[in-house]
Amino acid sequence: MDIFHHILKQYWGYTQFRPLQEDIIRSVASGKDTLGLMPTGGGKSLTFQVPGLAKEGICLVVTPLIALMKDQVANLRSRDVKAAAIHSGLTRDEINVILENCIFGGTKFLYLSPERIGTELFLEKLPHMPVSMLAIDEAHCISQWGYDFRPSYLKIAEVREHLPDVPVxxxxxxxxxDVVKDIQQKLLxxxxxxxxxxFKRDNLAYVVRYAEDKEEQLVKVLQKVPGSAVVYVRSRKKTKEYxxxxxxxxxxxxSFHAGMPQEVKDEKQKRWTQNEIRVMVSTNAFGMGIDKPDVRVVVHMDAPDxxxxxxxxxxxxxxxxxxxxxxLLWSNNDKARLKRSIPMSFPEKETILNVYKALGNFFQLAVGSGFGMVYDFDMGLFCSTYKMNVMVVFNSLKIxxxxxxxxxxxxxNLSSKVIFILRRDELYKFQVANEDYDTFIKLLLRSYTGLFTEYVSINEEVLAKRMNVTRQVIYEYLVTLSKLKVIKFIPQRKTPLITYTTSREDTKYIELRKEVYKDRKTRYEDRIESVIEYGSTNHICRSKLLLSYFGQKNIENCGQCDVCQQMKKTDLSVNTFDEIEQQVKKLLRNNPMTFNELSLQLKVDENDLQKVIxxxxxxxxxxxxxxxxxxxxRN
Incomplete structure (x- = not known):
């Protein structure tokens, strides 16, 4: 058994890799820069976790998904692998402790949000870290051609200059x-x-159903198709209603959405995963990092962007x-809404500048200051204060x-965190001298490990139950011990964040470059048209249409989508139907013809030709x- 299969068996209990995983692992382990394109559920994380464990040193993992980052760190730690994460929600002191542990503490995986990777503090510590490889998740974010471009990803190229011999x-x-090519260029x-x-999924049937009464259709579908399901909707309100x-x-x-308390989301996800709940009705907040293999149907009540x-x-x-x-449940309203989303997603430039100016005033930030500052951002208060539409503000911030x-x-959603400042001998003396705090300190030390070396996430509810007191009492213990300089305590936070990556500018100097605004708006319009084509086309195999969008050519009809099922009603095989259709299309694209003229040109059975026409x-x-x-x- 080679090292990679040994690690797979030891840490995950599997004996075989999924298709493509081993090829990617061997490529990057041999020192080659590697790009892996793996559809959702293909097991991307193992392709860096396995070689990361096989190599000496630290694997740096860049990902913009903080929830996924936290899940993977927790998952690795549950397997006795030392992992940590750095993102915008952490204090400078927390980040410093994590980075010091990466230098001296045997950390195997350090997850970083893209905005953290280019910071002065990280770049100062980086040369002292034994980095073995650099993994970039959601790599399409580095491409301005991609649907989710993030400028902070461009900093990765600068980091590569500090790690010239480390594979990516x-x-x-x-x-x-276009995005595949751009990713490789941008990552050097x-x-x-x-x-x-x-991307072909032989077992997955894509279906578009025209439905004016979507609620009725949803109920019928879920009554007909048994098994676990996810229903995606566009708003938090709709999750509860459906x-x-x-x-x-x-x-x-x-129901499930990003605004729920973390413990509620965790409980719902657990019950759904264990089949105690059959259907999860959610916004797109649900799904990232979820590995439930037996989902039988995914329903979209509204077309995505x-x-x-x-x-x-x-x-x-x-x-x-x-x-x-x-x-996908489709109606004429979907087409109209998608068209309306264009001016909403790309507000007028003057509007964007007004949002930027108001934001600086909201934080009481002077022009020329603020670089690197992180602020809690109350979107509701901001919008009501400056009489602005929430979606306009949201999309302006994205631009x-x-x-x-x-x-x-x-x-x-960040849990409370604690680290002990006192050394163990000093702490013992404190406990002897302060009997009132002794029981609580012992409870902390029994409940959590690593409290002397790193900030550890704690749960006040759990501690309160174990001490048979209220959560408020636990909070007061933590605050008091912090004031006495026994611990450092960071209370729980649940808020969006704004991080200034440049000092606040006067709006007359704000530049929305062509590639940031105009070009992206054009590409967004093209993407909207692709969704409309998918929803309203009823003569092209759904799978073929999707695969051709992602650049896969010479794809045969899937034989199982709603379009292919309709083709089968002609009593022709899907491939025969498609072959005749393509020939007819080729001839009629050049010039109109009568049936007889078509029949003379095509060497096919006349009855079959009649059925197709x-x-x-x-x-x-x-x-x-x-x-x-x-x-x-039609096209």
């Missing part, structure tokens, strides 16, 4: 050919090196390779982030002109 592993679930790959798993609708119809369901997002979310169905469904002026970290006419893909000749109408 870039990972993403969705990337178009020595040579192109891409491992790509086909969950209640399902419960009224005898379907086990619960990009096929990248849809493909990722739909791909959470059927990871066990058994038959599953990805259903200012892409332009490099600030980082906007959406809702963050009848179907194409029914779905308004082609039709007759005034001269009685067939014309091709």
């Amino acid at each position: 592993l870039a990972l993403t679930a969705t990337a178009t050919p 790959f020595k040579e192109d090196n891409v491992f790509e798993k086909s 969950a209640e609708l399902l419960l009224k119809n005898g379907i086990s369901a619960s 990009s096929l990248e997002a849809y493909f990722q979310e739909a791909g959470r169905a059927g990871r066990d390779e058994k038959k599953a469904y990805a259903l 200012l982030q892409r332009a490099g002026y600030l980082e906007f970290t959406e809702e963050l 009848r179907w194409l006419e029914e779905y308004e893909v082609m039709g007759e002109n005034e001269q009685g000749k067939f014309e091709w109408w």
